[in-house]
Amino acid sequence: MYKTTISEVHKYVDQEVRIGVWLANKRSSGKIAFLQLRDGTGFIQGVVAKSDVEEEVFQLAKSITQESSLYVTGSVQKDERSPLGYELLVNGLEIIHQATDYPITPKEHGTEFLMDHRHLWLRSKRQHAVMKVRNEIIRATYEFFNNQGFTKVDPPILTGSSPEGGSELFHTKYFEEDAFLSQSGQLHLEAAAMALGKVFSFGPTFRAEKSKTRRHLIEFWMIEPEMAFYEHEDSLKVQEEYVSYVVQSVLENCQIELKTLGRDTSKLENIKAPFPRITYDDAVKLLHEKGFNDIEWGDDFGAPHETAIAESYDKPVFITHYPTALKAFYMQPAPGRPEVVLCADLIAPEGYGEIIGGSERIHDYDLLKQRLDEHNLPMDAYKWYLELRQYGSVPHSGFGLGLERTVAWISGVEHVRETIPFPRLLNRLYP
Known part of the structure; x- marks a missing residue:
């Protein structure tokens, strides 16, 4: 035996x-x-x-x-x-x-009941399948970046400043100082890229955003590569090759799980680089053609806008060159068009929204200092970040992929709460 x-x-x-x-x-x-x-x-x-x-x-x-x-x-x-x-x-x-009175029976249960019993709900066939897809995405991520010569770097979770410069931060005391839970490891990864060339991180990030949509979590995981000597176009190529690699790895290694989830795999089989691209300017025009007359140049896109744009393509689509005012302080202006930046959001098909945000970073000291001033960010907190532009500054780019949104898209589940073992939502810190 x-x-x-x-x-x-x-x-x-x-x-x-x-x-x-x-x-x-x-x-x-x-x-x-x-x-x-x-x-x-x-x-x-x-x-x-x-x-x-x-x-x-x-x-x-x-x-x-x-x-x-x-x-x-x-x-x-x-x-x-x-x-x-x-x-x-x-x-x-x-x-x-011998178990007695197991609470999750083979009948229909409400979402809140299942979330209250998440520690048990994970045992179900469907949730097992989603977690296996998540694991394969993680495995393929490490494989892809290791094969491409990237070095794994672990940025701090407790930080003294915010990469986004926004208010959606979890504040805590760090002995006598103020500290925040990290929204992104990007700034520290830029420092690592200046030492190691091509780096990536994989870890938890936190957004104190009071949102209840099917795309939002309070705590989620991000894959964040950062690359020295890579300009905007170079970064887009890495992004589409990486996403293609992950999708094809799931198709190859999670056939049983995708079948359990009832996923239409024909839609995934087409996910291969290159991906289509549309500028923000043309995206606004496309939205007008689709009847979104309320959107004007300079407005940010919401979930309905992203979905409408994605419907025109059968692959993920890059929306590039957003207005400078909509994006973070560190993004490089487009040559000859300072009103837009060299950035891109990658929008997944089938209504799953943005899964990647990325950009070329400002590498000029004076321009970055000017941006910090314009965003009223404390110079003391960003002194080390500015110094990266004083000692051998080079063009560099990076991006962040939200793991849970990517799991939702590839596995075909509707809500990101099913894509992480124990979701942290606006109204949920249990179990």
Whole structure:
């Protein structure tokens, strides 16, 4: 007998195995019991036939309760009807713990109830699939940037200043000083890029934004590359190659999960670089053509505007060259057009909105100092950031990808609250 996991049963066809599992669900008749089993690596059906096992084992199969833990032994059989391609002909059951009154039953539950029981909801087949897609995106991210010669850098979470210069900051005391939870690791990554060339970070970021939309979380994770000697166009190329790589990796390695989620994979198969581009100027014209007459040049785009623009394309689309007044202080002005900056937002298809924001950074000392003054930002807090422009300044660019929005888009789930293990929302800090 071999001890294994559900994801590895394909190695043991027609052989007997032992697996530690939980009972996700079951149904039984007088002569046969079907056990839906999970072990964290996947789901498999265990078939217990009364004629093939001792009476004690069959009665145990009929009486075991949802989410009880057990060791199951049996023979691995091919089964084309199963999403996994295999099932287990059970000949032995050993109860580890018998669960009682499991609150999430196979009936419909409201969202708030499920969120209150998020620590248990994660066990469901759908949530398991989303977390597996999330993990594959993370795995492919590290693979892509490591293959491209990037160095992983971990910027601080506690900071004394804000990259965005906005008010959506979580304030805390750092002994006798004021500190903030990081909105982005970008500024520190720029320093790292001046030392290491091409760097990226992957970590939590925090926005004290009182928003309740399906695209917003208070705490979310960002992938933030920063690249020395990369101008705006160079950065766009990295972005589209990276997103393409991640999508194709999920398609290749998460087929069962995408099927569980009911994802239309034909829409993902088309996600390959290059991606279309539209300037902010042309985006405003496009919105007017689509009936959004309320939008004027200089206005920021909301979710309905981004969705309307994305509907014109079957791939993610870059919106470039936003007005300077709409963007952060550190963005490089476009040559000959100081009223717009060398930046881009990448808008995902199917109404999922912006998944990447990026730009070329200002590398001129005097211009950056001027921008800090214009935004009324404290010079003392940004002294070190300015010094990057004093000692061997070079053109450089970077971007940030929001992991949860990307997971939502690729997996096809509607709300980002399902794309992170324990979401932090405006009204939720539990569990």
